Amino acid sequence: MGFFSKLFKGPEIDMEKSNLNAKKMRTLFNQVVPDGDEYKLIFGYTEDVSRFNFGFVHGSKTKIGNLIVGWNEEKETIIVVPTVPDLSGCGDATYYRRNEILKAYRNKYPTDAFIIYPDKKGYIGINAYDWLEDEKLYVYVSQEKELAEFTDFFMNRYATK
Amino acid sequence: MPFGEIFGAVIFLIVIVIFGNIWYSIVDSILEKIKYKLFGKNENTAWHTLDEEKFEKKDN
Numbered sequence: 001m002g003f004f005s006k007l008f009k010g011p012e013i014d015m016e017k018s019n020l021n022a023k024k025m026r027t028l029f030n031q032v033v034p035d036g037d038e039y040k041l042i043f044g045y046t047e048d049v050s051r052f053n054f055g056f057v058h059g060s061k062t063k064i065g066n067l068i069v070g071w072n073e074e075k076e077t078i079i080v081v082p083t084v085p086d087l088s089g090c091g092d093a094t095y096y097r098r099n100e101i102l103k104a105y106r107n108k109y110p111t112d113a114f115i116i117y118p119d120k121k122g123y124i125g126i127n128a129y130d131w132l133e134d135e136k137l138y139v140y141v142s143q144e145k146e147l148a149e150f151t152d153f154f155m156n157r158y159a160t161k
Numbered sequence: 162m163p164f165g166e167i168f169g170a171v172i173f174l175i176v177i178v179i180f181g182n183i184w185y186s187i188v189d190s191i192l193e194k195i196k197y198k199l200f201g202k203n204e205n206t207a208w209h210t211l212d213e214e215k216f217e218k219k220d221n
Binding site: 023024027028030031032052055056057087088089090091092 | 181185188189206207208209210215216
C-alpha cells in the first residue's frame with residue numbers, strides 16, 4: 001500500500017534544497033541589482049533551438065539558459081539575470097521597463113512562454129514552471145505561489161496586448 | 162533470420178550511431194572555433210560569483 005501510494009504520487013520535492021536555492025537566487029540577484037529586495041523572484045529559462053545539417057548527420061540542438069527573473073509591480077519592471085543551474089554565479093542584469101519596451105505578451109504555441117520585445121531587433125522568451133526535476137539543466141526550486149503571482153502580474157499589468 | 166545476421170545488423174547500426182556522434186562533435190567543434198575566430202568573445206559577459214559571506218548572513 002505504502003509502496004504503491006508513493007509510486008503514484010510521483011517525485012517529491014526536496015524543500016530543503018529548494019529553499020537553499022531560493023536564498024542563493026536572492027543573494028545573486030541582490031549582488032547585481034542595487035535595490036534587489038524590492039523585487040520578487042522566480043526562476044525561468046530560455047531555449048535556443050538551432051537546426052544543423054552536417055552532411056549525413058542532421059538534427060536540432062537546444063541550448064538552455066537559466067535566468068533569475070525579478071519583478072516589481074509598482075515600477076512595472078522585469079529584471080532578468082542570467083545564471084547557471086548550481087547558482088555559483090550570475091551575469092549582469094537586464095532591465096525591461098514597461099514604458100520602454102516595444103511589446104510583451106504570453107505565448108501559448110510552440111511553448112508556453114512570457115515574451116518581451118525590448119525593441120524591433122530581438123526578443124526574450126522566458127519559460128517558467130512550478131518545479132523542474134533535472135538539476136543538471138535547471139535550477140532546483142519549487143515556486144508554485146511565486147509563478148502564479150508573476151503570471152498574474154505579467155498578464156494584468158505588464159503585457160501590452 | 163539467423164541469429165548471426167541480426168547480431169551483425171545491430172553491430173552495424175551501433176557503428177553508424179557512434180560514427181555519427183563523432184562526426185557531429187568534430188564538425189561542431191570546428192564551426193565553434195571558426196565562429197570564435199571571426200567574431201571573438203562577447204564583451205558583455207561580466208560574471209559575478211556567489212558572495213558566500215552575504216549568502217551565509219542571509220542564511221542565519
